[in-house]
Amino acid sequence: xxxxxxxxxxxxxxSDEEIFYDYKKDTFICAPLEIQGYxxxxxxxxxxxxxxxxxxxxxxxxxxxxxxxxxxxxxxIDSFEAL
Numbered sequence: 326x327x328x329x330x331x332x333x334x335x336x337x338x339x340s341d342e343e344i345f346y347d348y349k350k351d352t353f354i355c356a357p358l359e360i361q362g363y364x365x366x367x368x369x370x371x372x373x374x375x376x377x378x379x380x381x382x383x384x385x386x387x388x389x390x391x392x393x394x395x396x397x398x399x400x401x402i403d404s405f406e407a408l
Contacts, residue, residue: 330369331368331369331370331371331372332369333369333370333371333372333373334365334366334367334368334369334370334372335365335366335372335377335380335392336363336364336365336366336395336398337363337364337377337381337392338362338363338364339356339360339361339362339364340356340361341355341356341361342355342356343355343356343361344356345357362394362395363394363395363398364392364393364394364395365392365393365395365398366380366390366391366392367390367391367392367393368390368391370390375388380392
């Protein structure tokens, strides 16, 4: 949080080697092309208290947020000196 404004978004990657369970076919399949790639949390939030699994609704669906397919992911890291 910076000045009470959330600054973070979770990003995750789905590779072509990921395995999913297809309930309709009752079998495991490789990740479909439409879900492969980077996904980013649609809105910034304070992610210091909740894990990505919570945000995805895996561990606790009450915190589930929307993710969108990312065309580009920009990562900014502040540099600092260790004392």
